[in-house]
Amino acid sequence: MTDTVTLTLSEANDLCLQILLRTGLSAGQAEAVSEVIVTAQRDECHSHGLYRLIGCVHSINTGGVNKVANPKVIDLSPAIVKVDADFGFSSYAYKKVISLAVAKAREQGLAALAINNCYHFSALWPEIEPLAEDGLAALALTPSHSWVAPAGGTKPLFGTNPIAFAWPRADGHPFVFDFATSATARGEIELHGRAAKKIKPGLAIDQDGQPTIDPSEALKGAMLTFGGHKGSALSAMVELLAGPLIGDMLSLESKAFDQGRGASPCHGELILIFDPAVFLGDTLAANLSRAEMLFDNILGQGARLPSQRRYSARQNSLANGLTISTNLYDDLLALLDTAPTALCMTLRG
Amino acid sequence: MTDTVTLTLSEANDLCLQILLRTGLSAGQAEAVSEVIVTAQRDECHSHGLYRLIGCVHSINTGGVNKVANPKVIDLSPAIVKVDADFGFSSYAYKKVISLAVAKAREQGLAALAINNCYHFSALWPEIEPLAEDGLAALALTPSHSWVAPAGGTKPLFGTNPIAFAWPRADGHPFVFDFATSATARGEIELHGRAAKKIKPGLAIDQDGQPTIDPSEALKGAMLTFGGHKGSALSAMVELLAGPLIGDMLSLESKAFDQGRGASPCHGELILIFDPAVFLGDTLAANLSRAEMLFDNILGQGARLPSQRRYSARQNSLANGLTISTNLYDDLLALLDTAPTALCMTLRG
Numbered sequence: 001m002t003d004t005v006t007l008t009l010s011e012a013n014d015l016c017l018q019i020l021l022r023t024g025l026s027a028g029q030a031e032a033v034s035e036v037i038v039t040a041q042r043d044e045c046h047s048h049g050l051y052r053l054i055g056c057v058h059s060i061n062t063g064g065v066n067k068v069a070n071p072k073v074i075d076l077s078p079a080i081v082k083v084d085a086d087f088g089f090s091s092y093a094y095k096k097v098i099s100l101a102v103a104k105a106r107e108q109g110l111a112a113l114a115i116n117n118c119y120h121f122s123a124l125w126p127e128i129e130p131l132a133e134d135g136l137a138a139l140a141l142t143p144s145h146s147w148v149a150p151a152g153g154t155k156p157l158f159g160t161n162p163i164a165f166a167w168p169r170a171d172g173h174p175f176v177f178d179f180a181t182s183a184t185a186r187g188e189i190e191l192h193g194r195a196a197k198k199i200k201p202g203l204a205i206d207q208d209g210q211p212t213i214d215p216s217e218a219l220k221g222a223m224l225t226f227g228g229h230k231g232s233a234l235s236a237m238v239e240l241l242a243g244p245l246i247g248d249m250l251s252l253e254s255k256a257f258d259q260g261r262g263a264s265p266c267h268g269e270l271i272l273i274f275d276p277a278v279f280l281g282d283t284l285a286a287n288l289s290r291a292e293m294l295f296d297n298i299l300g301q302g303a304r305l306p307s308q309r310r311y312s313a314r315q316n317s318l319a320n321g322l323t324i325s326t327n328l329y330d331d332l333l334a335l336l337d338t339a340p341t342a343l344c345m346t347l348r349g
Numbered sequence: 350m351t352d353t354v355t356l357t358l359s360e361a362n363d364l365c366l367q368i369l370l371r372t373g374l375s376a377g378q379a380e381a382v383s384e385v386i387v388t389a390q391r392d393e394c395h396s397h398g399l400y401r402l403i404g405c406v407h408s409i410n411t412g413g414v415n416k417v418a419n420p421k422v423i424d425l426s427p428a429i430v431k432v433d434a435d436f437g438f439s440s441y442a443y444k445k446v447i448s449l450a451v452a453k454a455r456e457q458g459l460a461a462l463a464i465n466n467c468y469h470f471s472a473l474w475p476e477i478e479p480l481a482e483d484g485l486a487a488l489a490l491t492p493s494h495s496w497v498a499p500a501g502g503t504k505p506l507f508g509t510n511p512i513a514f515a516w517p518r519a520d521g522h523p524f525v526f527d528f529a530t531s532a533t534a535r536g537e538i539e540l541h542g543r544a545a546k547k548i549k550p551g552l553a554i555d556q557d558g559q560p561t562i563d564p565s566e567a568l569k570g571a572m573l574t575f576g577g578h579k580g581s582a583l584s585a586m587v588e589l590l591a592g593p594l595i596g597d598m599l600s601l602e603s604k605a606f607d608q609g610r611g612a613s614p615c616h617g618e619l620i621l622i623f624d625p626a627v628f629l630g631d632t633l634a635a636n637l638s639r640a641e642m643l644f645d646n647i648l649g650q651g652a653r654l655p656s657q658r659r660y661s662a663r664q665n666s667l668a669n670g671l672t673i674s675t676n677l678y679d680d681l682l683a684l685l686d687t688a689p690t691a692l693c694m695t696l697r698g
Contacts, residue, residue, distance in 0.1 A: 108427055154650050
């Protein structure tokens with residue numbers, strides 16, 4: 001027996017489904033959540049992969065998530081569609097609304113999709129990469145819990161507030177980035193704490209607003225945004241566009257709403273979808289080539305495109321399956337109480 | 350005689366107009382350009398204020414700018430309007446199209462305004478702040494000339510690629526930010542060079558792609574983006590959305606198009622306009638209050654809102670006029686060949 005376990009994508013999906021269904025989550029939600037978890041694990045985004053199941057189950061068991069959520073689509077205008085996730089997971093609401101949002105973008109050239117009252121635990125790229133694979137561009141924003149101080153401030157106010165963007169490419173994978181506007185992930189600080197390691201300077205402040213490299217002081221204080229006052233301004237923009245603009249909570253409110261349960265943040269998400277075919281008409285091909293010129297000039301000077309590592313990992317996972325630590329695998333099996341026989345085909349490292 | 354000259358806003362506007370009209374620029378363009386220059390000077394954004402007139406005149410005299418540009422509005426879809434600036438200044442095209450763009454946003458909740466083939470020299474905030482004063486939110490993006498290397502790269506590719514955002518506030522000035530995605534302004538490096546000062550580490554690389562603090566090496570090499578790979582990703586997004594998406598040039602193409610004239614960059618600009626009233630309906634007031642909660646929590650912990658310095662400067666300018674250096678004033682008068690008698694009322698120091 002080794003320290004790793006390898007699962008096929010299908011086995012990983014079955015495991016997710018069984019774990020989630022056992023909590024009482026509806027089949028629709030369990031399927032949507034399993035899909036994004038396996039997608040993240042496939043691309044070796046470990047923090048949003050199978051590991052995240054533990055947090056999902058916690059969110060469900062602590063009572064915040066509506067296990068039988070029935071998302072309601074609201075067709076607000078020819079350019080805007082909202083979906084009330086009914087306090088279920090965002091991924092399920094997204095699946096119910098995305099085809100209408102895409103239809104609006106194809107008709108108007110530009111559409112906004114707002115997801116409200118959703119528990120959000122996934123990365124943003126799984127939501128926008130498929131849009132770019134269909135020839136669209138997209139920008140996604142969401143708040144989280146108030147863990148991050150504004151530039152010049154001393155107290156947590158902003159969430160980690162990620163921004164993700166996708167652009168279509170005729171050949172190969174879309175151009176996609178997805179990053180937190182916080183200087184680091186909260187999980188990274190926690191991991192440093194567990195390993196009794198200091199964090200890098202510039203990532204966090206303590207409760208008195210002083211810079212700190214001590215993980216426990218950082219967790220009691222606040223994280224900082226990336227890029228100083230510019231990153232802080234962007235983080236405020238995420239709060240406003242994916243909060244008040246769509247009638248949903250700020251990170252500060254979302255944290256209070258959680259009542260210390262430590263569940264996934266409940267709030268809103270905004271996705272803007274652009275159809276280059278409408279913007280460009282006859283000049284579409286020429287302008288997609290122009291975008292390729294940009295990518296060629298990035299790669300040609302030895303720099304990387306944002307999702308290259310992820311796409312390489314995907315290729316590996318599709319060929320060789322998903323490899324996770326035995327510890328994580330055991331933690332996942334524990335969520336099932338007993339190991340399901342259906343998973344005995346699993347190849348152990 | 351002191352080292353400064355104080356002008357009323359009206360005098361400054363007249364001076365701009367006379368200087369621009371003397372170049373042969375059409376009255377419409379001269380008025381639009383004067384307005385944004387005086388607006389910037391009023392807010393003590395010196396690099397985009399009266400100083401910028403020198404660059405504008407250079408751009409006109411070196412032959413790139415269409416002095417008699419006749420912008421053409423293209424009503425592309427219910428959510429998109431484009432304006433072909435006819436190779437004149439962006440500010441004039443903006444004035445011709447903005448009412449239609451706003452009408453679309455008020456109708457649909459969301460609209461895109463693309464300005465094409467424009468010489469762009471102003472900051473972005475003068476274009477979006479008035480929208481927020483009318484209750485709208487807006488996001489503006491534009492490329493520039495390829496002076497900035499992508500993260501991990503060694504060669505100039507991106508422009509300084511500013512991002513600006515505005516959000517309406519019922520009481521007081523809108524929440525507005527406007528920043529370059531480059532780590533610093535090119536003008537800052539030039540100023541350090543003239544003063545024989547080193548620049549800060551992390552702002553630029555030399556021609557071999559090595560970090561440099563030498564301004565002349567930096568100008569021959571490339572600037573860096575703010576915020577490492579995250580800022581670099583955002584800069585790429587600006588290139589894509591305000592370039593290929595709207596059928597206009599990348600910063601790399603814009604620089605080549607300039608043919609070494611050193612004129613203002615000619616390219617495109619994208620402005621997204623959101624009407625919170627459409628997104629929110631009956632819940633508009635409650636959600637604008639929610640946004641105020643964010644601002645209160647920024648200010649309440651001693652941090653600042655992005656445009657506070659600018660608004661304070663404005664208050665001062667409106668009360669006391671615009672104060673510029675005598676050197677700059679003399680440079681501006683030189684653009685007129687002879688000092689116009691109409692300006693003799695100018696208060697010297």
